[in-house]
Amino acid sequence: MISLESAAVRPVRDRVFFTTMAAVILVVIFIGFAPSYYLRGVLPAPHPYEPISPVVMLHGMVFSAWVILFGIQASLVATNRVAVHRQLGKVGMVLIAIMIPLAILTALQGVDRPFSRPPGIPGLTWLAVPLLDVPVFGGLIIAALAFRRTPAIHKRLMLIAMIDLLQPALGRIPDPAWLPVALSPLQTLVFLLPLFVWDLFTLKRIHPATLAGSAVLAAVMFTVPLIWTSPGWLAFAGWAHRLIG
Numbered sequence: 001m002i003s004l005e006s007a008a009v010r011p012v013r014d015r016v017f018f019t020t021m022a023a024v025i026l027v028v029i030f031i032g033f034a035p036s037y038y039l040r041g042v043l044p045a046p047h048p049y050e051p052i053s054p055v056v057m058l059h060g061m062v063f064s065a066w067v068i069l070f071g072i073q074a075s076l077v078a079t080n081r082v083a084v085h086r087q088l089g090k091v092g093m094v095l096i097a098i099m100i101p102l103a104i105l106t107a108l109q110g111v112d113r114p115f116s117r118p119p120g121i122p123g124l125t126w127l128a129v130p131l132l133d134v135p136v137f138g139g140l141i142i143a144a145l146a147f148r149r150t151p152a153i154h155k156r157l158m159l160i161a162m163i164d165l166l167q168p169a170l171g172r173i174p175d176p177a178w179l180p181v182a183l184s185p186l187q188t189l190v191f192l193l194p195l196f197v198w199d200l201f202t203l204k205r206i207h208p209a210t211l212a213g214s215a216v217l218a219a220v221m222f223t224v225p226l227i228w229t230s231p232g233w234l235a236f237a238g239w240a241h242r243l244i245g
Contacts, residue, residue: 015078017198018155022074025162025191029067032169033060050113059106063165066095070162077155089148096145100138107131108244111237118171124237128228129167131240136220137164140213153209156195160213163191167221185221192217 035043037060040052052060069092076085107130110116111123118126144157170187192214199206227233 013202014155017194018159019074019078021159021194022071022162025166026067026071028166028173029169032166032172036172048115050115053109055102055106055109059102062095062098062102066092066099067162067165069095070158086148089145093145096138096141100134103130103134103137105244107134108241111241124234124241125228127237127241128224128233131237132220132224133164133167136216137161140164140216143213147209152207156207156209157213159195160192160210160217163188164217166191185218188221189214189218 030038035045036049037052040049050056069088073085073088073092076082076088107127110130111127114123117123117129140157140161144154144161147153147157167185167188171184192210195210196206196214199210
């Protein structure tokens with residue numbers, strides 16, 4: 001009787017948890033980008049912003065569409081409309097195919113936009129942050145899609161990918177200078193803690209997908225500051241930047 005009850009209750013609890021996390025992510029992204037993008041000119045700017053170029057505008061629109069779709073997908077699962085969720089997943093695949101090259105182009109153009117990065121960090125150095133994160137985000141999403149028939153893995157990898165996407169938003173709350181750049185990954189990794197706690201609460205262990213996804217995320221985040229001033233990276237970054245020159 002207990003096992004039957006827990007089997008029935010756990011999916012409901014899971015839907016509440018993952019939907020809540022999706023809502024939190026949407027709110028954080030909106031708050032982070034409100035002054036510079038969503039409510040630009042309405043809210044006071046805490047520091048100077050670059051003009052919004054066509055590429056940046058398109059980048060913001062496509063990534064916003066992805067974030068909104070993520071929220072819709074979580075709500076569809078929460079209301080047991082799985083068939084619609086799967087159909088909308090096709091839209092997500094199209095968006096990802098656009099997002100990856102667009103993110104790379106936006107990152108390369110960002111080298112020439114000094115107000116789009118923390119003060120005092122050269123453009124080619126900072127390029128390591130977005131450019132090395134693209135394969136992490138893309139890899140997590142592709143892995144999540146590959147496991148879309150295994151919900152426990154799929155939803156965890158999708159959530160971790162969205163937590164990865166919080167980095168630029170969190171870097172703007174409340175001020176990019178409040179935390180040393182080398183430690184800035186900590187504010188993103190904090191959002192992984194609820195997932196770890198949830199796994200322990202519901203499974204009595206950390207799910208392998210949670211461990212694997214979080215390990216990749218943390219490893220890249222803390223490796224970037226170790227290599228971004230190396231001659232090898234600067235040579236590669238300079239070459240990549242010249243491709244759009």
